[in-house]
Amino acid sequence: MVRNLVLHISQIDGIAVIALEGFLDAHTAPQFEEAIQSEIDAGRRNIVVDCARLLYISSAGLGVFMGFIGELRETGGDIKICGVAAPRVLQLFEVSGFKDLFGLAADLPAAVALFREKDK
Amino acid sequence: MVRNLVLHISQIDGIAVIALEGFLDAHTAPQFEEAIQSEIDAGRRNIVVDCARLLYISSAGLGVFMGFIGELRETGGDIKICGVAAPRVLQLFEVSGFKDLFGLAADLPAAVALFREKDK
Amino acid sequence: MNDFGRCFELRVRSSTENLALIRDFVGNVARQGGLSESDLSLVELAVDEAGANVMEHAYGGDPTREVVVRVRLDADAITIEMLDTGRGFDPAAVEQKDLQKLVAEGARGGLGMRLMKRAMDEVQYRSVPGGRNELRMVKKLGKPPGPETTEEDRKSGGKGV
Amino acid sequence: MNDFGRCFELRVRSSTENLALIRDFVGNVARQGGLSESDLSLVELAVDEAGANVMEHAYGGDPTREVVVRVRLDADAITIEMLDTGRGFDPAAVEQKDLQKLVAEGARGGLGMRLMKRAMDEVQYRSVPGGRNELRMVKKLGKPPGPETTEEDRKSGGKGV
Ligand SMILES: Nc1ncnc2c1ncn2[C@@H]1O[C@H](COP(=O)(O)OP(=O)(O)O)[C@@H](O)[C@H]1O
Ligand SMILES: Nc1ncnc2c1ncn2[C@@H]1O[C@H](COP(=O)(O)OP(=O)(O)O)[C@@H](O)[C@H]1O
Numbered sequence: 001m002v003r004n005l006v007l008h009i010s011q012i013d014g015i016a017v018i019a020l021e022g023f024l025d026a027h028t029a030p031q032f033e034e035a036i037q038s039e040i041d042a043g044r045r046n047i048v049v050d051c052a053r054l055l056y057i058s059s060a061g062l063g064v065f066m067g068f069i070g071e072l073r074e075t076g077g078d079i080k081i082c083g084v085a086a087p088r089v090l091q092l093f094e095v096s097g098f099k100d101l102f103g104l105a106a107d108l109p110a111a112v113a114l115f116r117e118k119d120k
Numbered sequence: 121m122v123r124n125l126v127l128h129i130s131q132i133d134g135i136a137v138i139a140l141e142g143f144l145d146a147h148t149a150p151q152f153e154e155a156i157q158s159e160i161d162a163g164r165r166n167i168v169v170d171c172a173r174l175l176y177i178s179s180a181g182l183g184v185f186m187g188f189i190g191e192l193r194e195t196g197g198d199i200k201i202c203g204v205a206a207p208r209v210l211q212l213f214e215v216s217g218f219k220d221l222f223g224l225a226a227d228l229p230a231a232v233a234l235f236r237e238k239d240k
Numbered sequence: 241m242n243d244f245g246r247c248f249e250l251r252v253r254s255s256t257e258n259l260a261l262i263r264d265f266v267g268n269v270a271r272q273g274g275l276s277e278s279d280l281s282l283v284e285l286a287v288d289e290a291g292a293n294v295m296e297h298a299y300g301g302d303p304t305r306e307v308v309v310r311v312r313l314d315a316d317a318i319t320i321e322m323l324d325t326g327r328g329f330d331p332a333a334v335e336q337k338d339l340q341k342l343v344a345e346g347a348r349g350g351l352g353m354r355l356m357k358r359a360m361d362e363v364q365y366r367s368v369p370g371g372r373n374e375l376r377m378v379k380k381l382g383k384p385p386g387p388e389t390t391e392e393d394r395k396s397g398g399k400g401v
Numbered sequence: 402m403n404d405f406g407r408c409f410e411l412r413v414r415s416s417t418e419n420l421a422l423i424r425d426f427v428g429n430v431a432r433q434g435g436l437s438e439s440d441l442s443l444v445e446l447a448v449d450e451a452g453a454n455v456m457e458h459a460y461g462g463d464p465t466r467e468v469v470v471r472v473r474l475d476a477d478a479i480t481i482e483m484l485d486t487g488r489g490f491d492p493a494a495v496e497q498k499d500l501q502k503l504v505a506e507g508a509r510g511g512l513g514m515r516l517m518k519r520a521m522d523e524v525q526y527r528s529v530p531g532g533r534n535e536l537r538m539v540k541k542l543g544k545p546p547g548p549e550t551t552e553e554d555r556k557s558g559g560k561g562v
Contacts (some may be wrong), residue, residue, distance in 0.1 A: 025260070027257045058353055063348040066347055250410070269422065
């Protein structure tokens with residue numbers, strides 16, 4: 001198994017969905033950062049990051065969220081994290097305080113519903 | 121994933137079935153050797169080794185087959201290898217010449233049928 | 241870490257590409273030590289954070305330098321040392337900001353050392369001027385994550401991070 | 402293997418327990434080198450066979466000695482060196498028996514070196530008297546397994562196994 005990161009990017013009703021597959025560490029974080037930047041450049045400020053197939057994340061991955069979330073929220077946008085499945089990914093969201101601060105949506109529909117709620 | 125070997129031992133009509141799960145290398149080969157020796161000590165000379173869940177094998181594993189097969193055949197017994205599934209396990213049976221010399225049965229029923237044929 | 245009882249050493253260049261290799265190496269040793277899956281992922285995380293810091297900060301992103309990782313298995317603990325010959329630093333001088341503040345600032349980092357300390361029971365850093373820098377982390381076997389400053393830190397000569 | 406361009410080194414004690422660790426280490430490096438899955442398993446096999454030989458023969462089963470594995474990635478090849486400080490041997494003096502004969506004799510081994518040669522493009526062994534023994538194996542990238550004796554063997558100072 002190659003320890004890399006694959007990004008699957010799509011949209012639902014103007015919401016950007018970035019599904020992460022594989023390993024998100026200091027080596028692969030720049031890929032993730034670029035993907036979010038592209039969405040913002042394209043004018044999408046509501047972003048869902050689906051972690052269902054994410055197997056590993058380190059603080060370099062958290063740093064990408066941290067770098068964008070404040071800026072997005074200031075302009076009415078947000079990042080919602082959903083689908084966390086791998087125990088070690090959940091562990092990092094918990095031990096870092098991310099889960100408490102941002103919350104984790106169960107799955108993609110739940111995350112999309114949060115945006116609908118917000119933008120009503 | 122722990123890189124060890126788990127042995128599942130059973131019998132079908134007096135034929136010993138040793139199912140290998142995991143990694144068979146110089147570290148774990150002694151376990152396999154003991155398992156075969158126990159079967160022989162218990163009077164079973166027809167042995168099927170089921171490799172369906174074997175993920176890795178080195179020459180140390182082949183050495184166990186080599187050590188018993190001649191002796192068993194001299195006394196009317198045999199070892200049949202079956203169920204090879206992992207590409208790298210198949211690769212070793214091929215590159216070592218084992219496949220050509222001993223043959224590989226497709227699965228457990230096929231291996232058992234070979235013994236029924238032989239002992240008819 | 242002098243006797244070779246149950247020591248393991250890995251030397252790789254300082255490319256972030258090698259972080260996965262470092263994690264797998266340490267993970268494999270930890271498995272031999274009988275760590276639980278949960279402790280094992282904490283140890284892999286700590287060593288990843290440590291490696292990323294060496295690559296990014298000590299070597300300033302130069303991927304051609306050398307990172308040495310040593311692991312020692314004892315009956316009651318796993319000890320990891322990470323060595324580099326890059327820029328040293330003073331952990332005590334690094335301001336610890338809480339997560340909320342980091343997010344407000346849009347910081348891209350600032351969590352690594354905290355995570356190492358949460359993941360491990362002991363974290364010590366030593367910079368030998370003109371020589372090499374050593375990060376030493378200990379995880380006790382079969383124990384929950386330790387507090388941020390441990391008994392050991394206060395007693396030992398090494399500097400708690 | 403002097404410059405540190407794309408070199409990787411692992412040091413572990415000579416317990417067969419560490420064979421899995423050695424395979425994973427080399428496998429991870431090979432993956433970085435872009436080897437196909439099939440070549441990758443051949444390289445892991447070769448290094449496992451080499452490691453098992455060092456542990457069993459060079460060190461006579463003593464699990465407390467040291468095994469050094471070095472891997473170098475070049476654009477067109479992966480080179481593996483395995484070093485030990487145990488008993489050396491003369492590969493040319495080892496009788497090569499065919500599989501049928503080994504089976505007839507109930508031999509427990511005798512396939513390891515042959516497999517290494519089939520799996521790799523070059524295999525060379527050098528025993529420095531009173532010093533250390535070096536096994537050097539090369540796999541060319543994107544090429545099928547080489548013949549048992551290679552061009553390189555015949556030309557180089559190193560002894561083809
Ligand atoms: N190994 C190291 N060598 C030099 N400086 C370091 C090292 N590790 C950490 N630092 C310094 O400490 C700061 C905080 O590190 P850390 O908590 O890991 O967060 P981050 O690396 O994400 O900035 C870094 O920004 C850096 O200035
Ligand atoms: N690294 C080594 N150090 C010392 N002797 C070795 C080494 N490798 C192989 N030998 C010798 O060569 C013989 C053949 O090795 P090999 O083909 O690998 O088969 P096996 O190890 O299964 O006997 C061994 O039995 C041993 O005598």
